[in-house]
Amino acid sequence: MAWFSKKQPRISRPEEDEARPSRMQGLWVKCEECSEIIYRPEIEKNLNVCPNCGHHMPWPARARLAAVLDPDSFEELDRELEPQDPLGFMDSKRYRDRLKATRKNLDEADAFISGLGRIEGTQVSVGCFLFEFMGGSMGSVVGEKVTRVFERARERNLPAIIFSASGGARMQEGIFSLMQMAKTSAAIARFREVRKPYISVLLHPTTGGVAASFSWLGDVILAEPKALIGFAGPRVIEQTIRQKLPEGFQRSEFLLDHGMIDAIVPRKELRQKLGQLLGLLA
Amino acid sequence: MAIATTYALDFERPLIELERKIDELKALSQSGASDFTAEIARLEKKAKRLQSEIFSDLSRWQVVQLSRHPARPYFLDYVQHLFTDFFELEGDRRFAADAAIVGGFARFDGEPVLVIGHQKGRSTKENMQRNFGMPRPEGYRKAQRLMKLAERFRRPIFTFVDTPGAYPGLGAEERGQAEAIAVCLETMSGLTVPVITTVVGEGGSGGALAIGVGNRVLMLENSVYSVISPEGCASILWRDGSRADKAADAMKLTARDLHGFKIIDEVIPEPPGGAHRDPAKMAESVGKSLRKHLSQLKQLSPEALVDDRYRKFRAMGVFLDNA
Numbered sequence: 001m002a003w004f005s006k007k008q009p010r011i012s013r014p015e016e017d018e019a020r021p022s023r024m025q026g027l028w029v030k031c032e033e034c035s036e037i038i039y040r041p042e043i044e045k046n047l048n049v050c051p052n053c054g055h056h057m058p059w060p061a062r063a064r065l066a067a068v069l070d071p072d073s074f075e076e077l078d079r080e081l082e083p084q085d086p087l088g089f090m091d092s093k094r095y096r097d098r099l100k101a102t103r104k105n106l107d108e109a110d111a112f113i114s115g116l117g118r119i120e121g122t123q124v125s126v127g128c129f130l131f132e133f134m135g136g137s138m139g140s141v142v143g144e145k146v147t148r149v150f151e152r153a154r155e156r157n158l159p160a161i162i163f164s165a166s167g168g169a170r171m172q173e174g175i176f177s178l179m180q181m182a183k184t185s186a187a188i189a190r191f192r193e194v195r196k197p198y199i200s201v202l203l204h205p206t207t208g209g210v211a212a213s214f215s216w217l218g219d220v221i222l223a224e225p226k227a228l229i230g231f232a233g234p235r236v237i238e239q240t241i242r243q244k245l246p247e248g249f250q251r252s253e254f255l256l257d258h259g260m261i262d263a264i265v266p267r268k269e270l271r272q273k274l275g276q277l278l279g280l281l282a
Numbered sequence: 283m284a285i286a287t288t289y290a291l292d293f294e295r296p297l298i299e300l301e302r303k304i305d306e307l308k309a310l311s312q313s314g315a316s317d318f319t320a321e322i323a324r325l326e327k328k329a330k331r332l333q334s335e336i337f338s339d340l341s342r343w344q345v346v347q348l349s350r351h352p353a354r355p356y357f358l359d360y361v362q363h364l365f366t367d368f369f370e371l372e373g374d375r376r377f378a379a380d381a382a383i384v385g386g387f388a389r390f391d392g393e394p395v396l397v398i399g400h401q402k403g404r405s406t407k408e409n410m411q412r413n414f415g416m417p418r419p420e421g422y423r424k425a426q427r428l429m430k431l432a433e434r435f436r437r438p439i440f441t442f443v444d445t446p447g448a449y450p451g452l453g454a455e456e457r458g459q460a461e462a463i464a465v466c467l468e469t470m471s472g473l474t475v476p477v478i479t480t481v482v483g484e485g486g487s488g489g490a491l492a493i494g495v496g497n498r499v500l501m502l503e504n505s506v507y508s509v510i511s512p513e514g515c516a517s518i519l520w521r522d523g524s525r526a527d528k529a530a531d532a533m534k535l536t537a538r539d540l541h542g543f544k545i546i547d548e549v550i551p552e553p554p555g556g557a558h559r560d561p562a563k564m565a566e567s568v569g570k571s572l573r574k575h576l577s578q579l580k581q582l583s584p585e586a587l588v589d590d591r592y593r594k595f596r597a598m599g600v601f602l603d604n605a
Contacts, residue, residue: 080604140599186471232450
């Protein structure tokens with residue numbers, strides 16, 4: 001006879017990483033910077049900037065485009081593009097399954113949305129990374145969409161704006177991801193003919209193959225405050241030089257100091273500053 | 283191209299030991315001690331068999347090791363073999379000389395051309411100077427400058443890729459490593475002269491691609507080209523850099539893989555046992571390929587060259603378009 005008549009109830013396990021709701025989905029949000037607990041609607045009203053310390057939290061791409069572009073002016077294009085798995089890549093999970101899970105979770109096909117919109121009446125060809133989709137990594141779909149942003153701008157004689165937030169090229173698509181760097185940069189070379197500005201807005205974080213291609217080719221390069229921007233990630237650099245990196249290294253303010261970007265623009269001023277630049281250059 | 287090193291990879295060792303034995307017997311025969319002709323012939327046959335056994339079925343990780351072989355011919359070895367009248371230009375006009383990328387004008391079959399390549403060092407001292415072939419922003423800015431110069435004088439450009447990657451250092455970041463690479467990519471895509479890229483060893487990520495936007499991209503049989511090093515890939519995916527062999531398989535980074543993906547135009551076969559076993563013959567094959575592709579590209583007008591290159595890279599990528 002069994003010693004215990006009652007079986008232990010099954011311990012519920014936390015769901016897999018990709019399915020776990022992010023902190024942003026709760027009603028209260030804790031600011032990473034100042035630890036202030038803030039009511040979510042209040043933060044959203046404030047464009048995901050901490051009302052207490054001004055820390056710029058991640059801002060979902062669709063919310064960003066809706067707020068930066070003229071109301072209801074965004075027309076999304078290239079929605080039909082879907083990623084494939086040309087290498088049959090597998091790590092702890094098949095890339096194919098990872099894509100499927102992420103897509104189900106976020107209701108987005110890949111890490112970039114793009115189309116046409118207006119800023120203070122000026123039409124622009126625009127695109128924005130979804131960092132939450134596999135770290136905003138660039139595979140074939142992202143590369144193709146970025147390329148089309150510039151092709152569209154060239155055909156229609158429009159300025160181009162790209163908001164970047166990406167860990168770099170997507171490992172799971174191997175060499176195809178690497179080649180997107182050349183493809184997108186070549187598209188920019190062609191776009192330059194039309195003499196319209198390309199404004200690149202660097203968000204936290206922008207590194208690797210995205211930083212080292214179209215993101216750093218802006219006629220004007222803006223960055224949000226304290227965004228991490230660079231070629232190699234801080235961990236890789238620390239391992240290489242075997243010492244801790246100085247405070248603020250690779251942050252927007254550091255890049256501005258070194259002449260590597262043109263201005264730091266707080267989120268609240270982004271729309272107005274973009275409008276001003278377009279007025280001056282487009 | 284005498285490359286003095288006795289270094290041998292694990293899987294090369296049985297072959298190299300056998301060859302050493304053959305050499306010893308030959309020396310003994312010559313000294314007249316006794317006649318080993320039959321034995322030598324037998325061992326030579328065995329060596330040949332062993333070589334084809336080892337090299338007919340290399341794993342991707344073995345190819346990675348060959349691509350990094352310390353005795354593998356480097357860029358300047360090819361310059362010495364294939365070009366004459368080489369004049370190195372070292373200045374980036376911005377900050378510093380970077381010996382990890384070497385560039386200069388030279389003659390190819392008598393015709394003036396620009397050659398640019400990553401350069402690794404043979405000795406520890408030279409590797410310090412050349413930073414193991416890992417360029418800083420200055421190297422890329424020098425490359426940009428030289429390529430614009432070549433364009434102005436209508437000189438075809440040959441680039442040779444062989445780098446673990448762009449250097450991930452403090453100063454490199456401060457001086458805009460990402461920007462330097464990005465501008466290289468844009469500059470190359472707009473060049474109105476023929477550009478032929480040959481990956482001769484390691485094609486390490488953006489630092490390799492920065493001088494790799496050619497009308498033609500060729501790879502030596504045992505060279506590799508990837509978005510991240512196998513070690514880097516393994517340490518991200520499995521938090522364990524020692525599983526690089528697995529990562530190499532997952533990324534499919536050999537010349538043959540890339541040719542299958544239509545990313546590169548040609549795989550240049552290596553001499554039996556790899557490029558380092560016969561650098562002169564290797565250079566000869568490279569020269570033959572360069573000659574062939576250059577003569578094809580010379581048929582194109584400046585505009586057609588830009589178009590040709592654009593179309594080539596524009597077509598890269600695999601995705602589903604449901605439109």
